[in-house]
Amino acid sequence: SQTIHQWPATLVQPVGSPLSLECTVEGTSNPNLYWYRQAAGRGLQLLFYSVGIGQISSEVPQNLSASRPQDRQFILSSKKLLLSDSGFYLCAWRGRQVPSLYGYTFGSGTRLTVV
Amino acid sequence: AQSVTQLDSQVPVFEEAPVELRCNYSSSVSVYLFWYVQYPNQGLQLLLKYLSGSTLVESINGFEAEFNKSQTSFHLRKPSVHISDTAEYFCAVRPSGAGSYQLTFGKGTKLSVIP
Numbered sequence: 001s002q003t004i005h006q007w008p009a010t011l012v013q014p015v016g017s018p019l020s021l022e023c024t025v026e027g028t029s030n031p032n033l034y035w036y037r038q039a040a041g042r043g044l045q046l047l048f049y050s051v052g053i054g055q056i057s058s059e060v061p062q063n064l065s066a067s068r069p070q071d072r073q074f075i076l077s078s079k080k081l082l083l084s085d086s087g088f089y090l091c092a093w094r095g096r097q098v099p100s101l102y103g104y105t106f107g108s109g110t111r112l113t114v115v
Numbered sequence: 116a117q118s119v120t121q122l123d124s125q126v127p128v129f130e131e132a133p134v135e136l137r138c139n140y141s142s143s144v145s146v147y148l149f150w151y152v153q154y155p156n157q158g159l160q161l162l163l164k165y166l167s168g169s170t171l172v173e174s175i176n177g178f179e180a181e182f183n184k185s186q187t188s189f190h191l192r193k194p195s196v197h198i199s200d201t202a203e204y205f206c207a208v209r210p211s212g213a214g215s216y217q218l219t220f221g222k223g224t225k226l227s228v229i230p
Binding site: 006034044092102103105108 | 124147149151156157158159160161164166205217218220221222223
């Protein structure tokens with residue numbers, strides 16, 4: 001069966017420090033991968049998505065970047081965190097075949113607090 | 116492009132009372148529709164989806180949603196809520212078909228079940 005792992009679960013980082021959040025998917029190949037941010041009162045904001053290794057699409061220009069070094073690994077990074085980067089970060093994947101084709105499966109999320 | 120409007124940001128309801136969470140969408144093409152549920156500090160879980168066929172879809176925990184094409188709605192209902200239904204609910208839409216489309220989410224509705 002397919003599973004998605006996201007870590008860490010919580011993170012407190014000072015302003016100006018770097019960030020690396022990792023997401024891996026098991027039990028599938030060549031998934032579409034997504035990073036979302038959820039901030040209070042703002043719903044889900046799509047940050048990046050990837051349809052293959054090394055292929056990253058950015059939806060919102062900002063202080064963050066994403067990389068996909070392996071087929072089932074998706075990394076969210078920042079060189080210098082801002083206070084506004086605080087939020088709940090969610091990784092998701094979607095398969096290319098039924099039934100995983102039609103909806104996203106989300107990881108358990110990372111609560112990032114920038115202080 | 117698609118858009119999703121969840122008209123209520125918060126819905127308080129007494130235990131065992133019925134509830135309806137409203138979702139309206141806008142799209143120039145045919146769509147698939149989804150409801151996701153998010154419990155505190157967790158990722159999103161797929162609750163139910165409409166792809167085609169019967170316009171009434173049901174989840175395993177008593178929720179149902181009805182696709183109304185003429186009113187472009189996909190409201191979520193439950194005849195009798197439990198305390199455990201307290202969560203945030205997200206409506207989402209994507210173009211129909213097997214292409215690499217992104218989900219568009221509403222801003223979410225927080226359901227609070229009052230004992």
